[in-house]
Amino acid sequence: MNLFVVAPVIVPLFSAAVLLLLRHSQGAQRVLATLSTVASVVVAAVLMAQVSSGGIQVVQFGGWTAPFGISFVADHLSAVMVLIASVMALASAVYALRDIDPERERSGFHPLFQVLLVGINGAFLTGDLFNLYVWFEVLLISSFVLLTLGGRRAQLEGGIKYVSVNLLSSMLFLAAIGLLYGLTGTLNMADLAVELRHQDPGLVTTIAMLFMVAFGIKAAVFPLFFWLPASYHTPPIAISAFFAGMLTKVGVYALMRVFTLLFTGDVGYTHTILLWVGAFTMVSGVLTAAAQSDVRKILSFHIISQIGYMIMGLALYTPLALAGAVFYLIHNIVAKANLFLIAGIARRLTGSFDLGRIGGLFKAAPFLSALFLIAALGLAGIPPLSGFWAKLLVVLAALEAGVWWIAAVALGVGLLTLFSMTKIWQYAYWKPAPDDAPVGAAPSRLFYAPVVGLAALTVLLGLWSTPLIGVADAAAAELLDPSRYVGAVLGPEAAASLRAVLEASLGGDQ
Amino acid sequence: MNSLILRTTTMLLITILLLFSVFLLLRGHDLPGGGFIGGLTAAAAVALYVLAFGAQAANDMVRVRPRALLGVGLTAAVAAGLIAVLFGTPFLTGHWLIIDLPGSAEVKLSTVLLFDVGVYLVVVGTVLTMLFALEGQ
Amino acid sequence: MEVPFAVMVGVLFASGLYLMMQRNLMRFVFGLLVLSGSVNVLIFTAGRLTRGAAPVIPAGLSTPAGEVANALPQAVVLTAIVIGFGLIVFTLVLLLRVYERLGTVKTDELGDALVRLDDEDEV
Numbered sequence: 001m002n003l004f005v006v007a008p009v010i011v012p013l014f015s016a017a018v019l020l021l022l023r024h025s026q027g028a029q030r031v032l033a034t035l036s037t038v039a040s041v042v043v044a045a046v047l048m049a050q051v052s053s054g055g056i057q058v059v060q061f062g063g064w065t066a067p068f069g070i071s072f073v074a075d076h077l078s079a080v081m082v083l084i085a086s087v088m089a090l091a092s093a094v095y096a097l098r099d100i101d102p103e104r105e106r107s108g109f110h111p112l113f114q115v116l117l118v119g120i121n122g123a124f125l126t127g128d129l130f131n132l133y134v135w136f137e138v139l140l141i142s143s144f145v146l147l148t149l150g151g152r153r154a155q156l157e158g159g160i161k162y163v164s165v166n167l168l169s170s171m172l173f174l175a176a177i178g179l180l181y182g183l184t185g186t187l188n189m190a191d192l193a194v195e196l197r198h199q200d201p202g203l204v205t206t207i208a209m210l211f212m213v214a215f216g217i218k219a220a221v222f223p224l225f226f227w228l229p230a231s232y233h234t235p236p237i238a239i240s241a242f243f244a245g246m247l248t249k250v251g252v253y254a255l256m257r258v259f260t261l262l263f264t265g266d267v268g269y270t271h272t273i274l275l276w277v278g279a280f281t282m283v284s285g286v287l288t289a290a291a292q293s294d295v296r297k298i299l300s301f302h303i304i305s306q307i308g309y310m311i312m313g314l315a316l317y318t319p320l321a322l323a324g325a326v327f328y329l330i331h332n333i334v335a336k337a338n339l340f341l342i343a344g345i346a347r348r349l350t351g352s353f354d355l356g357r358i359g360g361l362f363k364a365a366p367f368l369s370a371l372f373l374i375a376a377l378g379l380a381g382i383p384p385l386s387g388f389w390a391k392l393l394v395v396l397a398a399l400e401a402g403v404w405w406i407a408a409v410a411l412g413v414g415l416l417t418l419f420s421m422t423k424i425w426q427y428a429y430w431k432p433a434p435d436d437a438p439v440g441a442a443p444s445r446l447f448y449a450p451v452v453g454l455a456a457l458t459v460l461l462g463l464w465s466t467p468l469i470g471v472a473d474a475a476a477a478e479l480l481d482p483s484r485y486v487g488a489v490l491g492p493e494a495a496a497s498l499r500a501v502l503e504a505s506l507g508g509d510q
Numbered sequence: 511m512n513s514l515i516l517r518t519t520t521m522l523l524i525t526i527l528l529l530f531s532v533f534l535l536l537r538g539h540d541l542p543g544g545g546f547i548g549g550l551t552a553a554a555a556v557a558l559y560v561l562a563f564g565a566q567a568a569n570d571m572v573r574v575r576p577r578a579l580l581g582v583g584l585t586a587a588v589a590a591g592l593i594a595v596l597f598g599t600p601f602l603t604g605h606w607l608i609i610d611l612p613g614s615a616e617v618k619l620s621t622v623l624l625f626d627v628g629v630y631l632v633v634v635g636t637v638l639t640m641l642f643a644l645e646g647q
Numbered sequence: 648m649e650v651p652f653a654v655m656v657g658v659l660f661a662s663g664l665y666l667m668m669q670r671n672l673m674r675f676v677f678g679l680l681v682l683s684g685s686v687n688v689l690i691f692t693a694g695r696l697t698r699g700a701a702p703v704i705p706a707g708l709s710t711p712a713g714e715v716a717n718a719l720p721q722a723v724v725l726t727a728i729v730i731g732f733g734l735i736v737f738t739l740v741l742l743l744r745v746y747e748r749l750g751t752v753k754t755d756e757l758g759d760a761l762v763r764l765d766d767e768d769e770v
Contacts, residue, residue, distance in 0.1 A: 006601045014588050020581030062594075062602040108577070130723055137730045144737055148744070156745045157761045160672065160754075163738055167679055168667065170734070174727060175660075175686045181720070182693025542703065546729070640736045644743070 004050060005059040005072045007043040008082045008121040012036055012089075016114035026105050030097055033110040037093045040086040040117060044079070051079040052471070056478070056488035058127070066489045067188035071127035073489055076475035077326060081124045081253055084330050087457075088245045088337055089117045091450035095341055096238035098444045104149050104236070112149070116142040116242075123250050127489055129177055129187045132254065136173065136218070140166055143247060146239050147231060158231035165227035169217035176210035183207065190489035193261050193482045197501045201265045208263035208270050215258070219251030221311055222280035225304045229288070232303070233296035233353075237344030240296065244303055245337030249329055252310050256325065259314060260479040265505075267317055274315035279406055282308030282413040289420050293355045295343045295428065298420060299336070302379065305413060306332045312410065313394045316401050322476035324393030327468060331378070331386040331461060338375040338454035342368065345447050346428060351438030355424065360433035367448075369429050371455045376421035378458040381414050386461035389469065513562070520562040527555035535630050536623075545626035549633025556634075557641055565645035576638035583631025590625035652692040659685030672745075672752040676738055683731040687724045694720030 015036035022028050050057055057074040060066055074082070093113065100109050119139025126132050144166075148159040181187055183203060184195040196204050213224070220228040228248065232240055255274075263270055285305025292298045310332070313325025343353065349365055350358040362369045378385035381392075391414055398407035461468055478484050483502065487495030531551035538544025560568040594603035607619045659681055666678025694717040702718035704711050746752050749760040 003595055003601075010588060010592070010601075013584065017581045017584035017588060020577050020584070023575070023577060060600055062604065063600045111581075130726075134726065134730070137734070141733060141737060144741075148741060151744055151748065153748050153761055153764055156741065156748055157757050159741055160745060160757065163741060164667075164672075164675060167734060167738070168682075171663075171679075171682050171686055174683075175689055177723075178686060178690035178693045181690065181723075187719075187723075540706075542701070546725075636733065640733075640740070643740050644736070 002050070002057050002059055004043055004047045005057050005074050005125065006061075008040060008047065008086065008125065009072075009118055011039050011043055012114040012117040012121070015039075016111045016118065019111040019114060020108075023106070023108075026102065029105065029110045033114065034090075034093050034097070036114060037086065037090040037117070040121075041083070041090050044083040044086040044121075047074055048079045048083045048471075050074075051076055052474070056485065058488050066127070067186050067191035070131050071188060071190070071489050072125045073127035073190075073485065074125055075478045075485060075488075076471055077253070077256065077479065078124045080326065080330060080471050080475065081249070082121050084333050085117065085120045085124065085246055088242060088333060089113070091337065091341070091454055092238050092242040094450045095241070095344070095447060096236075098446050099236050099238040099344065101150075101236075107149055109146070109149060112142045112146050113239075113242075116146060120246055120250055124253060127189050129180065129189055129192065131187075132189075133170070133173055133177060136250070136254075137170060139247070139250065140170065143243065147235050147243075149235070149239075152234070155234040158234040161227045162231035165217060165224075169214050172210055172217075173214035176207055176214060179207050179210070188489070189257070189261055190486045190494070193486050194490070194494055194498050194501075196262055196265065197498065197505070204263065205266045205269060208259070208266075209273075211258050211263070212255070212270070212273070215251050215254045216277070217251070218248065219255055219307055219311070220248045220304050221277050221307055222284050222304075225281070225285070225307075228304060229297055229300040232300045233294060237340055237347070241337045241340035241344070244299065244340050245333040248303060248307055249333055252307060252314075252329060255311070256314050256322075256479065260317075260322070261482050261485060264317075264482070271315045271317050274311055275403070275406060278308045278311035278315050279409050280308070281305065281311060282409060286413050286416040286420065290416070290423075295346070295353045295355060295424060296340070298355075298424060299339050299343065302417065302420065303336055305417065306336065306379070308413070309391070309394055309410060312406055313397065316394075316397050316403065316406075317480075318397055318401055319473070319476045319480055320400055321394060321397035322479050323469065323472040324390065324397050326472040326475045327393055327465075328390040330468060330472075331390040331458070334454050334457050334461070335375050335379040335387060338451060338458065339372075339379065341447070341451050341454070342372050342375060345443050345451065346372075347440075348443040348447070349440045350428070350433070351440040355427035356434075357437055358428055358433060359431045359437065360429075362429040363432075371448075371451055372425070372429065374455045374458055376425065377418075378462065380418035380421050382418070384459075384462045386458050386465070388462060389465045393469075393472075516562045520558050524555045524559055527551055527558070531555070531630075535626060538626060539618075539620075539623065545629030546633055548626075549630040550637065552630070552634050553637035553641070556638060560641060560645055565642055568645075569642060572638065576635045576642065579631045579635030580639070581635075583628045583633075583635055585628070586631065587625050587628030590621040590628060593621045593624070648696045648698075649692055652688060652696065656685050656689045656692065659688065670753050670755055672742055672754060676735065676742065679735060679738065683727070683735070687727055687731075690727065691720050691724050694723075 015032055019029055019032060051074050059072045061070045116139055119135050119142060122135035123132055126135055144163050147162055148155050183199055184192055186192055186195055217224045232243055282305050285301050289298045289301035310325045310328050313321045313328060345368055346361055347353050352358050378387045381387040395407045395410050483495040483499045486498050531548045534543040534551060535545055535548035556568055556572060559571060591602040594605060595601055597605055604620055604622045609617045611617060663678045663682030663685055666674050666681060669675060697714060697716040700715045702715045742752055749757060751757060751760050
């Protein structure tokens with residue numbers, strides 16, 4: 001029994017329960033909420049270390065053996081995602097200490113934020129498809145409330161779009177689970193990985209497409225992304241930033257999980273679609289960003305554009321490409337959330353998010369300008385920041401796989417991203433403030449703590465990228481060999497039988 | 511809704527419903543029933559009270575905040591799972607404490623029951639939160 | 648028995664999606680209800696249908712006596728119903744707030760209402 005596999009869920013769940021009881025003491029709530037995210041980072045780091053040294057960790061809930069009970073499985077991908085989610089939660093929680101108003105705190109911001117973290121960590125760790133649905137709903141319902149908490153008109157209007165599209169996605173996800181269960185009689189992902197290799201490939205691919213649409217909505221890929229820019233700019237920045245960094249990435253994680261573990265029977269079909277989806281996502285996101293003038297909307301469209309790179313890595317389906325996709329995930333979560341946090345500080349200094357109405361930040365706040373440059377250039381992929389390695393890996397993988405056009409698209413979109421970031425720099429930081437600019441106020445120093453931390457992480461991942469590339473490589477190796485996942489959950493016999501089936505199908509292709 | 515008939519029957523029914531909800535909770539260990547359905551029955555009792563006397567009166571009757579019920583319920587459920595960890599078994603494994611009473615009777619206390627009580631409170635807390643949110647207009 | 652159920656799921660699914668495409672968001676919620684119902688029936692049917700045999704093991708035995716229904720889809724559907732219930736209640740409360748603050752629940756009027764009414768500036 002390895003407690004650390006379930007601890008990333010239990011720690012925030014337990015704090016949420018206690019936070020619900022502490023409603024009257026906001027001071028105690030703040031302390032406990034922050035401590036809880038610190039504890040989450042610690043347990044996630046221990047889990048990461050365990051997975052690095054001891055391989056895939058598995059826990060069977062209640063001692064019911066797989067495939068009958070619910071399994072929690074931590075492989076390299078899960079562990080690194082849990083770790084980054086906890087780190088981002090810590091950054092957002094510290095930022096939220098000053099950003100969230102007392103009214104929202106009274107309405108339950110702190111417990112909701114913990115429940116959101118519970119849902120995210122649960123989704124990363126579970127080894128059961130229906131359980132994945134449950135965690136998705138846990139994170140969705142708390143994100144619904146967090147998005148509309150405070151009840152401003154813009155929030156409600158954005159909330160309607162976010163809620164409706166995501167509910168549709170959940171229904172499709174559930175229908176796909178039902179069909180998969182009807183086909184195989186199991187919901188354990190390791191068991192499914194074995195069973196699906198014995199089923200009619202046509203039926204399996206049909207269900208795979210339902211999953212692609214359901215997770216595609218959550219990951220905000222082309223053409224299913226409209227809800228994201230319509231809603232992500234409405235809540236307070238501490239919430240926006242965490243959503244921007246983490247929520248779509250849970251969808252990307254789910255796509256990576258099912259399209260490596262379960263649906264690899266017809267890679268030529270499913271992953272080709274994913275490749276086109278990735279290309280269109282990159283291009284449409286970055287082009288629509290160019291037409292915006294609200295910083296948060298520009299950044300929201302860039303979330304979409306960057307998702308395209310990860311989907312591209314998944315679609316190429318080679319060790320290098322998957323490693324690149326994992327590296328990209330981590331790098332992008334950090335850089336993107338940081339850009340939102342920086343935009344929040346800039347908003348407090350200048351009084352507006354609208355690029356046309358603000359300016360002069362370089363003179364007024366040179367330190368913030370430097371932080372913005374680190375995050376923005378990191379996002380655009382300028383060496384030696386983390387984005388450079390992320391882009392380099394996926395582009396190299398595309399060239400290695402001989403898919404020249406997608407490499408060209410990726411590089412072109414990278415250039416446009418740089419252009420977009422230059423635009424923000426030009427308008428908000430470089431040009432002098434217009435005469436009718438709104439008045440801002442000096443923000444609390446506490447806002448800078450998470451921003452500096454995340455910027456340092458962007459630099460660190462760039463200059464000292466070897467450890468993360470090592471983790472990404474290990475994750476890619478596990479994703480490409482489902483028998484390791486199956487072996488950890490169901491035992492060596494199931495893994496051997498899966499390996500035999502996979503080898504037989506490879507032999508048949510040649 | 512201001513109806514004398516509804517008010518009078520509500521006062522009778524609410525007792526029965528609440529007792530029945532506890533019965534369902536305890537019965538759920540080996541037979542159909544359990545914390546979830548028990549919690550729903552208890553919440554239905556309060557919903558009936560809301561219909562008969564209004565949300566404010568129901569709020570006064572319940573006394574505790576629904577969110578506090580949620581908190582206590584979640585704590586109980588997580589604690590039930592963690593007790594298993596203390597015994598060195600996987601999270602959420604059931605453990606029983608059997609107390610022998612005079613005669614041949616015995617009382618079985620289990621982490622499963624604690625978990626179910628947690629579910630019961632969470633369900634009551636959730637439904638009441640929703641109910642008061644919708645009725646508090 | 649599975650075939651008529653499959654047809655029913657298809658009809659319900661189509662009706663739900665049709666309702667969800669309406670401009671009035673109340674109809675969207677009704678569509679959501681129908682859709683989640685159809686998905687629940689789908690899962691239930693996917694577990695194969697067994698009539699009149701509850702999945703309860705009689706006292707004193709450790710395995711079921713005779714044929715029993717598949718318990719897993721029942722548990723899954725129960726969970727899905729609970730989650731669907733919560734989501735729909737949340738959506739209803741959200742719609743109520745939207746109607747209070749923006750004065751409409753028609754999708755094509757929401758944007759205009761926001762531009763017309765939104766004078767809140769937030770820090």
